Amino acid sequence: MVGMDFLKIIVASAVLILPEKSMAEIDFDPTKAFVKTCSLCHGVHGDAKTPLASSMNPPPTDFSSPDVQKRLTLETIITVISKGVKGTAMPGWSGRYTKNEIKALAQHILTHFMKHPVP
Ligand code: HEC
Numbered sequence: 001m002v003g004m005d006f007l008k009i010i011v012a013s014a015v016l017i018l019p020e021k022s023m024a025e026i027d028f029d030p031t032k033a034f035v036k037t038c039s040l041c042h043g044v045h046g047d048a049k050t051p052l053a054s055s056m057n058p059p060p061t062d063f064s065s066p067d068v069q070k071r072l073t074l075e076t077i078i079t080v081i082s083k084g085v086k087g088t089a090m091p092g093w094s095g096r097y098t099k100n101e102i103k104a105l106a107q108h109i110l111t112h113f114m115k116h117p118v119p
Contacts, residue, residue, distance in 0.1 A: 028101050030108035037096070038105075041089065046113030056089045063113035072114075077106040 035044055043050045046063035053059050061068055081102045084092030093102060 028104060030101075030104040031112075033097070033101070033105060034108055037093070046109060058088055060089070063109055069114045074106055074110060077109055078102055081105055 034042075034046075039050070041050060041052055041056070041060040042048050042063065043053070043060075048060040048062040050060070061072075063069070063072075080090065081097075082092060082094040082099075084090045093105075097105065
């Protein structure tokens with residue numbers, strides 16, 4: 001089938017163009033990952049308005065808050081996602097996500113939930 005061969009060439013080219021990334025990382029979608037593993041506490045919109053949030057002390061960080069946006073940089077977010085925050089419900093995710101995936105999650109938080117991201 002000509003169609004299948006064409007598809008195989010496209011897939012093979014994509015693998016050649018992006019040799020330093022694993023296939024799993026090419027498939028990684030930070031929006032889906034956030035919904036799946038973070039939204040339970042932080043909410044799908046990142047504003048921490050979840051039923052679970054009210055039972056937590058401290059509560060999950062509300063990424064829509066201007067004070068939070070002033071405080072959080074890309075580097076801080078990456079560190080927090082990797083290691084978690086001791087003494088809170090925020091777990092570390094370095095066992096679950098690769099460095100690149102954690103960076104993608106951090107950038108997702110900055111670009112989608114923070115109106116005035118701090119570089
Ligand atoms: C079980 C609940 C829970 C889940 C799941 C969770 N978090 Fe959190 N998260 C928290 C809590 C609670 C805090 C507040 C910690 C604090 O006050 O320092 C927090 C804080 C944060 C912060 C900011 C820390 C700060 O200094 O304010 C970031 C960034 C963050 N989480 C990202 C994520 C990402 C990304 C995921 C998914 C991969 C995730 N969290 C999943 C509960 C959760």
